[in-house]
Amino acid sequence: MAQQHLDPPTDPTAGLVSGDALADYLRAQATEFLRSLRQHRETGGASNGSEESVDAARALRRSARRISGSLHTFRPLLEPDWSEGMRPELAWLSGTLAREHAYAARLERLLGALNRLSGSSSLPAQTPSAVGNRSAGAEPGTPGPRTQPAGNLTVGAAKAGALLDRQLTLARTRAHSAALQALGSSRFHAVADSVAVLASEVPLTPAATTTDLRPLAAAAQDRLTDAIAALPLVTAGHPYNAEALVHGLSADTAPQPQDAPWHQVRLLLRLHRYAREVLYGEECPTDVRLLAAGQALNRHRDAAEAASAAASAARTPRIAPATAYALGVLHADQRHEVEAARFAFQQAWQMEAVRTP
Amino acid sequence: MAQQHLDPPTDPTAGLVSGDALADYLRAQATEFLRSLRQHRETGGASNGSEESVDAARALRRSARRISGSLHTFRPLLEPDWSEGMRPELAWLSGTLAREHAYAARLERLLGALNRLSGSSSLPAQTPSAVGNRSAGAEPGTPGPRTQPAGNLTVGAAKAGALLDRQLTLARTRAHSAALQALGSSRFHAVADSVAVLASEVPLTPAATTTDLRPLAAAAQDRLTDAIAALPLVTAGHPYNAEALVHGLSADTAPQPQDAPWHQVRLLLRLHRYAREVLYGEECPTDVRLLAAGQALNRHRDAAEAASAAASAARTPRIAPATAYALGVLHADQRHEVEAARFAFQQAWQMEAVRTP
Numbered sequence: 152m153a154q155q156h157l158d159p160p161t162d163p164t165a166g167l168v169s170g171d172a173l174a175d176y177l178r179a180q181a182t183e184f185l186r187s188l189r190q191h192r193e194t195g196g197a198s199n200g201s202e203e204s205v206d207a208a209r210a211l212r213r214s215a216r217r218i219s220g221s222l223h224t225f226r227p228l229l230e231p232d233w234s235e236g237m238r239p240e241l242a243w244l245s246g247t248l249a250r251e252h253a254y255a256a257r258l259e260r261l262l263g264a265l266n267r268l269s270g271s272s273s274l275p276a277q278t279p280s281a282v283g284n285r286s287a288g289a290e291p292g293t294p295g296p297r298t299q300p301a302g303n304l305t306v307g308a309a310k311a312g313a314l315l316d317r318q319l320t321l322a323r324t325r326a327h328s329a330a331l332q333a334l335g336s337s338r339f340h341a342v343a344d345s346v347a348v349l350a351s352e353v354p355l356t357p358a359a360t361t362t363d364l365r366p367l368a369a370a371a372q373d374r375l376t377d378a379i380a381a382l383p384l385v386t387a388g389h390p391y392n393a394e395a396l397v398h399g400l401s402a403d404t405a406p407q408p409q410d411a412p413w414h415q416v417r418l419l420l421r422l423h424r425y426a427r428e429v430l431y432g433e434e435c436p437t438d439v440r441l442l443a444a445g446q447a448l449n450r451h452r453d454a455a456e457a458a459s460a461a462a463s464a465a466r467t468p469r470i471a472p473a474t475a476y477a478l479g480v481l482h483a484d485q486r487h488e489v490e491a492a493r494f495a496f497q498q499a500w501q502m503e504a505v506r507t508p
Numbered sequence: 509m510a511q512q513h514l515d516p517p518t519d520p521t522a523g524l525v526s527g528d529a530l531a532d533y534l535r536a537q538a539t540e541f542l543r544s545l546r547q548h549r550e551t552g553g554a555s556n557g558s559e560e561s562v563d564a565a566r567a568l569r570r571s572a573r574r575i576s577g578s579l580h581t582f583r584p585l586l587e588p589d590w591s592e593g594m595r596p597e598l599a600w601l602s603g604t605l606a607r608e609h610a611y612a613a614r615l616e617r618l619l620g621a622l623n624r625l626s627g628s629s630s631l632p633a634q635t636p637s638a639v640g641n642r643s644a645g646a647e648p649g650t651p652g653p654r655t656q657p658a659g660n661l662t663v664g665a666a667k668a669g670a671l672l673d674r675q676l677t678l679a680r681t682r683a684h685s686a687a688l689q690a691l692g693s694s695r696f697h698a699v700a701d702s703v704a705v706l707a708s709e710v711p712l713t714p715a716a717t718t719t720d721l722r723p724l725a726a727a728a729q730d731r732l733t734d735a736i737a738a739l740p741l742v743t744a745g746h747p748y749n750a751e752a753l754v755h756g757l758s759a760d761t762a763p764q765p766q767d768a769p770w771h772q773v774r775l776l777l778r779l780h781r782y783a784r785e786v787l788y789g790e791e792c793p794t795d796v797r798l799l800a801a802g803q804a805l806n807r808h809r810d811a812a813e814a815a816s817a818a819a820s821a822a823r824t825p826r827i828a829p830a831t832a833y834a835l836g837v838l839h840a841d842q843r844h845e846v847e848a849a850r851f852a853f854q855q856a857w858q859m860e861a862v863r864t865p
Contacts, residue, residue, distance in 0.1 A: 265757070267750070267754060268753060268754070268755070268756045268757040268758075269755070269757045269758050270754070270755040270757075270758035305757065305758065307757065308757040390747035390748065390848070390851060391747065391748075391844065391845075391847070391848035391851060393624070393841075393844070393845075393848075396625060396837075396841055396844075397624060397625070397627070398625070398626070398627040399625045399837055399841075400622070400625040400626045400627075400662065400664065400665040400834055400837055401625075401626050401627035401662065465829065465830075465833045470829050471829070472822065472827050472828070472829050472831070472832035473822075473832065474829070475829035475830065475832040475833040475836065476822045476832040476833065476835060476836040476839075477757055477836060478833060478836065479832065479833040479834060479835065479836020479837040479838075479839075479840070480753075480756055480757055480836040480837070480839055480840045481836075482833075482836070482837055482840075483836070483837045483839075483840030483841055483844070484750075484753060484756075484840055487748065487750070487753075487840070487844050488748075488750075490748070491747070491748030491750075494747060494748060
């Protein structure tokens with residue numbers, strides 16, 4: 152197997168990086184996928200989320216994303232029927248597996264924010280279930296009299312926490328069942344079989360071993376930089392621009408259209424990172440700028456979805472005004488997190504591209 | 509009259525700046541006070557807020573603050589009984605006159621924020637009464653069904669606007685009546701008489717004309733810089749520190765204890781500015797740093813009070829959840845304005861002290 156991409160590990164421009172490098176990468180990711188799958192089964196993936204099982208599911212998603220992303224970026228080098236058929240299946244799988252984790256993380260983020268907003272004394276319980284139990288047992292069903300206004304709001308924070316706990320725990324439980332069902336389905340077994348084939352024999356086109364990967368990787372980078380150039384980075388770089396909360400109360404909500412270009416950049420940044428991994432192989436140097444930018448965009452996505460969950464919870468029928476008030480504060484807080492994440496992305500992106508070998 | 513403070517207008521350190529400069533300043537401010545008072549009466553101060561009447565009231569407060577501040581900073585140069593008796597009366601007067609304007613400005617700020625948060629379409633009416641009329645007529649009393657969630661929140665914004673309009677207009681009307689009553693009271697006439705005396709004869713101590721004002725002005729500046737040194741400026745200079753909304757839902761609210769040191773700096777900055785005016789006289793050069801810092805602190809105060817008004821409105825009994833939600837978003841938005849103002853102050857204060865002559 153040719154190892155051109157490893158010979159000059161810090162300078163992939165020195166020679167041809169051919170389809171063999173892509174084959175190496177896909178084989179390695181497919182092997183990792185199968186290893187994670189085995190681990191997930193052995194650690195009892197069917198039981199409700201042990202730590203090993205969660206790690207295994209994460210590793211499974213990680214390799215599924217990398218395979219899917221590489222099939223996309225380098226598709227001219229791969230058998231079209233096979234790769235076009237595989238990508239949606241991998242997307243379905245990683246999407247299904249991601250959902251449970253996403254709901255758990257969202258609940259944790261929202262309860263953490265409620266704790267922060269309430270000071271340390273009013274919501275001492277840190278865990279979802281504890282908050283839920285505590286608030287469900289302790290509070291009245293209606294707002295207190297006007298002479299105890301502050302207590303009202305504290306009760307509101309506790310009730311908001313309990314409501315979010317109920318809604319997101321239910322969603323997480325459903326996502327868990329859906330993931331288990333997916334992992335037992337014939338559709339999943341077909342994906343696993345395809346990945347097993349990939350681990351031994353990558354279906355490259357005949358010309359792939361003499362085709363240079365770098366123009367395709369460069370095209371992925373261009374799509375990223377074009378999308379970033381279209382972002383409102385001047386505004387984002389101006390702290391407290393109050394942009395993320397504009398339309399926070401408008402009729403057009405959930406999801407906010409202004410978030411979409413940022414989510415798109417997040418996906419393109421990921422594809423660019425995977426393309427670099429293909430070119431550089433296992434010696435791929437860390438690009439701290441890409442790392443920081445990616446973290447900012449993850450935070451952007453998480454905060455946007457948390458804000459949306461708070462707004463959604465506020466539409467629950469028959470909630471108390473104090474609960475709705477707390478959810479409004481929480482929504483705005485998370486939208487400001489969205490704005491802060493955009494600022495962090497702008498700061499990261501304007502850094503010089505420093506590459507630590 | 510000695511004009512030492514005008515001889516070297518850009519360099520007050522060149523010679524002695526004595527009590528005569530203070531007497532000049534107090535006489536000028538007292539004359540301005542009496543002029544504004546006359547204008548206020550002529551423009552029909554008793555009628556409900558014509559533009560000239562509002563301007564006159566503002567000029568009246570402006571000179572009252574300057575007289576009161578100077579009496580404080582330079583009190584060793586003034587007859588103690590007289591100046592100690594006059595200060596609380598001036599504070600009472602300017603406080604009483606300021607309230608009406610403050611409620612009007614607070615309502616304008618909150619409705620402006622609601623418009624911004626709702627996008628341009630959902631709250632087209634810009635004026636308080638129009639918002640009030642529109643929302644009072646158009647909306648249901650309870651939240652809509654879950655299938656129309658977004659409309660709910662828009663209704664919430666309109667209802668929140670109407671509620672704030674009602675509450676703050678009522679408060680403003682009461683403040684207006686109180687101001688009118690104050691201006692007709694014997695207490696006010698006693699203040700006006702004292703100011704009239706001040707316009708012709710400033711009650712300096714015998715030693716005042718040979719006492720240097722500069723150490724007293726320097727002490728006022730020291731009090732300012734000490735108070736600023738105690739502010740959490742490192743945090744404030746870090747954008748999106750989320751500090752201003754901490755305890756946003758806690759039991760200890762209204763007013764937020766974390767705001768107090770900033771409000772104190774605002775007052776000390778004002779005293780420092782007035783002391784500079786006394787030293788430099790009418791040729792007092794503009795200090796853009798002080799100007800920017802003062803504007804940031806005014807914005808801090810306005811946003812803090814607006815946030816408090818939104819929280820207070822949310823405690824109104826029997827409001828709809830959608831209204832409470834909108835008020836929660838609004839509260840958080842204004843607390844982020846508080847944080848933004850602290851950032852602006854930090855940025856202004858770290859500027860080089862540039863003085864434009």
